[in-house]
Amino acid sequence: MCGLLLAGCASTSAESIAANDPLEPINRVMFGFDEKVDHYVELPVAGFYIFWLPKPLRNGLNNLLGNLDMPIVFTNDILQGQPLRAGEALGRFTVNTTVGIGGLFDVASLHGLPAHHSDFGQTLSVYGVGEGPFLVLPIVGPDPPRDLAGDMFDLAIDPLTYLPTGAPFYMRAGVTVGVRVASPFETNARNVVLRQELERSSLDPYVTMRSVYRQIRAAQIAGGVPPDEDASGE
Numbered sequence: 046m047c048g049l050l051l052a053g054c055a056s057t058s059a060e061s062i063a064a065n066d067p068l069e070p071i072n073r074v075m076f077g078f079d080e081k082v083d084h085y086v087e088l089p090v091a092g093f094y095i096f097w098l099p100k101p102l103r104n105g106l107n108n109l110l111g112n113l114d115m116p117i118v119f120t121n122d123i124l125q126g127q128p129l130r131a132g133e134a135l136g137r138f139t140v141n142t143t144v145g146i147g148g149l150f151d152v153a154s155l156h157g158l159p160a161h162h163s164d165f166g167q168t169l170s171v172y173g174v175g176e177g178p179f180l181v182l183p184i185v186g187p188d189p190p191r192d193l194a195g196d197m198f199d200l201a202i203d204p205l206t207y208l209p210t211g212a213p214f215y216m217r218a219g220v221t222v223g224v225r226v227a228s229p230f231e232t233n234a235r236n237v238v239l240r241q242e243l244e245r246s247s248l249d250p251y252v253t254m255r256s257v258y259r260q261i262r263a264a265q266i267a268g269g270v271p272p273d274e275d276a277s278g279e
Contacts, residue, residue, distance in 0.1 A: 066179040075181040105149040112141045112148025121163040166195030170266045187258040
């Protein structure tokens, strides 16, 4: 792996440097692998999820997983100095866990508590940490160093990581990672299809993916960063 990294750095082009992507040769290999996983694994599973599972069941599963994210959202809202958003996250978690039967029903949205996103990668950006060199991981996809470190923190505070209590930690952490990477299938399937359509019409699908990812991530981070700051980390 070290040899590959050194080889990738040695062959870095001026364009890669300008795009803050010194590992572009390796990232392209990972991108190609992820494309095959999307095509042969992700889309068939997501298709089964969308077309064969009853819509109420799909909605309930999505709501449940979203509700389990609320402790992560609440913690990061606090760390970002956003008490109002943290209050909304706490209220949403409380209402959906109780009235919404563990989160199966999104009652909170009907009472003025809509869902919002907040993660530790965003928190690091608020405190001035840059994105770092662009990085594409197998299965996971784009995950630059700042956001990868944020994922580790979010994993540590994710309630799923500690359930069931009798299982070994590595098994619980593995299940949590699997759930977070693969769910919710319906949204992920739409994202995969959209990305493939964008890349099909692009001269360089990898560059398109990198640009789209950074735009989406910048929009997420803008929720916790003042507009005059560089949210993209580039």
